[in-house]
Amino acid sequence: MNEPHVYVTGGGFAGVEAARAAFRRTPGARIHLIDRNPYATMVPALPDVVSGRVRVDAIAHPLEEAVGSATRSDAGHGVEVIADEVERLDLASRRIHTRQSSYDYDYLVIANGSAPAYFGFEAADGTLHTVHSLETARKFRGAVESHLRANPSAPIVIVGAGYTGLEVAACLTTGAANADARPDITVVDVADSILGFLTDGERRRIRSYFDSIDVEIRTGTALESYYGGTAVLSDGTRIADSLVCWAAGMRAQPLPIDGEVERTRDGRLRTTAALQLPQHPEVFAAGDAAALWKGDTTARRAVNFSYYSGRRAGANVAAAIAGRPLRDFRPVDLGWIIPLGEESVGRVFGAFRVGGSMGLRMHYLMCGFRHFAGARAGEFYRTALRLSRRPDPLDLGRTPERKDG
Numbered sequence: 001m002n003e004p005h006v007y008v009t010g011g012g013f014a015g016v017e018a019a020r021a022a023f024r025r026t027p028g029a030r031i032h033l034i035d036r037n038p039y040a041t042m043v044p045a046l047p048d049v050v051s052g053r054v055r056v057d058a059i060a061h062p063l064e065e066a067v068g069s070a071t072r073s074d075a076g077h078g079v080e081v082i083a084d085e086v087e088r089l090d091l092a093s094r095r096i097h098t099r100q101s102s103y104d105y106d107y108l109v110i111a112n113g114s115a116p117a118y119f120g121f122e123a124a125d126g127t128l129h130t131v132h133s134l135e136t137a138r139k140f141r142g143a144v145e146s147h148l149r150a151n152p153s154a155p156i157v158i159v160g161a162g163y164t165g166l167e168v169a170a171c172l173t174t175g176a177a178n179a180d181a182r183p184d185i186t187v188v189d190v191a192d193s194i195l196g197f198l199t200d201g202e203r204r205r206i207r208s209y210f211d212s213i214d215v216e217i218r219t220g221t222a223l224e225s226y227y228g229g230t231a232v233l234s235d236g237t238r239i240a241d242s243l244v245c246w247a248a249g250m251r252a253q254p255l256p257i258d259g260e261v262e263r264t265r266d267g268r269l270r271t272t273a274a275l276q277l278p279q280h281p282e283v284f285a286a287g288d289a290a291a292l293w294k295g296d297t298t299a300r301r302a303v304n305f306s307y308y309s310g311r312r313a314g315a316n317v318a319a320a321i322a323g324r325p326l327r328d329f330r331p332v333d334l335g336w337i338i339p340l341g342e343e344s345v346g347r348v349f350g351a352f353r354v355g356g357s358m359g360l361r362m363h364y365l366m367c368g369f370r371h372f373a374g375a376r377a378g379e380f381y382r383t384a385l386r387l388s389r390r391p392d393p394l395d396l397g398r399t400p401e402r403k404d405g
Contacts (some may be wrong), residue, residue, distance in 0.1 A: 004029050004321055007096055007103060009086045009255075010111035011035030011063045012043065013303055014287025014310030016372065018109040019067050019079045021314025026321050031078070033063065034098065036085040040066040040372045041134045044303060044363070045380070047164070049137040050144055051171035051341070052178055052393040054364075058379035060134050066372035086112065091259030091280045107282050107317045110255070110269065111310055114288040114301060117249035117266065124227035129245045131168055140245055141394070144172065144183075147243045149396045152181035155239050157231045159223045160248035161189035163338045166206070168247055170341030173213045179394040182214070188221045188233060189248070195338075195345075202345050205355075209343040250301060252289050264291045264298060273328035275313045282320070286313040294331045303370055304334050339363040342387075360387055 006029050008019045015033060023031045039060040048054050067079040084098040089110070096103045116130050129140040147154050156172065158165045169187050176183050187210075194203055194217060210217055222234040223244070231239040252267035260279040262270040268291040269277060275290060277283045287306035292299040299305045312329040319326050337346030337359045344359030354362060361384045368380035383389060 004106040005104065006031050006107045006109070006317055006321075007105040008033045008109040008111060008314075009035075009089075009096065010113050010253075010287070010289065011037065011040050011066070011081075012111065012113045012287060013040075013306040013370070014113070014289070014313070015109070015111035016040055016063070016066050017307055017310030018111055018284075018286055018314035018317070021311045022107075022109070022317045023067075023079050023314075025315060025318030029318075029321060030080070032080045032082055032103065033067065034082045034084055034086055034096070034103075035063060036083070037135075038063055038081065038083040039134075042367055042371055042376075042380075045367050046131045046134065046137045047167040047171040047339075049131065049134070049141050049171075050168070050394065051175045052390045053171070053174065053387075054379050054383050055392045056134075056138065056141075058376040061372040061376055068373075086255060088256045088258065091257060091261070091277075091283060093258075094282070105282075107320065108284070109310075109313045109317060110283065110285040110289050111287045111306075111313070112253040112255050112289050113306075114250040115253045116246055117251040118246065119249065121223065121246075123244070124225065127229075127244070128226065129243065131164070131245065131247065132250070143243055144176075145394055145396060148176060148179070148181045148183055148394070151241070152176075152396065153184055155184040155186065155242040157223065157239055157242050157244045158185065158187045159189075159244065159246045161187050161191070161194045161217055161219060162247065162249070163195065164250075165189070165245075165247035166194065166210075166340055167338065168245055169210070169215050170213070170339075170343070173215060174341045175390075175394045178390045179396040181394075181396055185215045186239065187215060187217045188223055189217075189219050190222045190234075192220050194219060198345065202355075206340065206343065206345060209340065213341065250288070255289075268298065274316050274326040275309060275329050276316070276326070284313040284317060286310040292329065292331055294333070299331045299333075300336075302333075302336060303366075305331050307370065308332070337363045337366070357387060361385075 019033045042059045063081045088097040131137040225232045231242045269285040275284045286309040316326045333350045335348040346354045364380045364384035368377040371377035
């Protein structure tokens with residue numbers, strides 16, 4: 001095959017690593033990376049858009065620079081970054097349809113990531129906020145600033161008491177406090193308890209922390225409706241003049257695919273152990289788009305799994321082009337940390353417990369380590385060293401003096 005065309009859809013951790021790996025191993029191939037945004041996002045740091053603990057502009061990095069180490073070759077070309085939105089994949093025709101054009105591929109890596117799962121809920125006036133992308137997190141920050149500028153104790157409802165919802169609540173409390181505001185924050189979740197994978201002691205410690213910062217957590221409670229700023233909960237509570245942030249779950253991006261594919265209940269693509277679609281061996285999936293199996297269960301959505309599955313998918317594309325055997329992807333769980341303002345809980349290597357300020361520092365260190373570029377990574381290292389810094393505070397018209405650290 002003369003200069004095969006390899007396309008990667010999605011510019012997150014999985015997509016960037018897939019493009020890098022494919023390019024490094026097949027310098028004669030044409031590698032193209034398509035994403036609706038021209039930048040890659042440090043997704044684990046999105047709740048910090050409202051905390052002010054890191055500069056918002058450090059959370060994103062230009063995609064061309066993110067794959068920068070893979071853009072130079074003796075052949076005079078490298079990874080082509082295409083700022084466009086994929087609308088449909090036609091696997092039978094090997095064609096990608098985007099908002100602006102269409103592209104024919106020889107090999108494809110699907111790495112489109114996740115989107116919020118609403119479970120059938122719709123706000124009557126379309127005013128739900130999320131923090132699943134830099135764009136939506138910025139929009140939520142702007143709404144918070146307007147909301148609290150008018151009333152520094154205004155109510156905010158966060159739907160979902162999983163790690164994302166609790167992170168947002170904690171970061172919002174931190175950011176508001178640094179701007180002399182104390183919003184009335186309520187977190188609701190239909191489950192009977194928070195973070196069911198934690199120990200009872202860890203859950204009690206987290207609840208105690210949220211009690212100390214005056215954040216109310218209501219389990220066994222759902223958001224039934226939201227219209228005109230009034231949130232109505234399943235227990236009959238009506239919260240007027242409120243802002244709502246939805247963090248109740250994620251699913252694979254709802255990307256239309258023409259062709260025979262299998263999906264899990266949350267929309268992830270079922271693949272072979274080598275990350276190929278069984279009916280289309282020239283197509284691979286990685287990151288949150290793929291059902292990455294760890295034993296008998298699918299691995300949770302995590303940067304570590306996205307990063308290494310993207311690398312394996314890209315390497316397997318290169319192997320397929322060269323006619324070499326493909327290698328299976330075997331997820332290795334390096335652990336997780338849930339940062340919660342001034343508290344944290346986590347596991348390192350799936351076994352060693354971490355928490356408190358130590359866990360927070362490890363979180364920011366890992367964000368720096370996994371960042372797409374050195375200059376912006378430094379912002380996270382500085383935060384790890386000095387957790388009290390607030391270089392990008394909320395603007396409520398009365399923000400205290402900036403502390404850059």
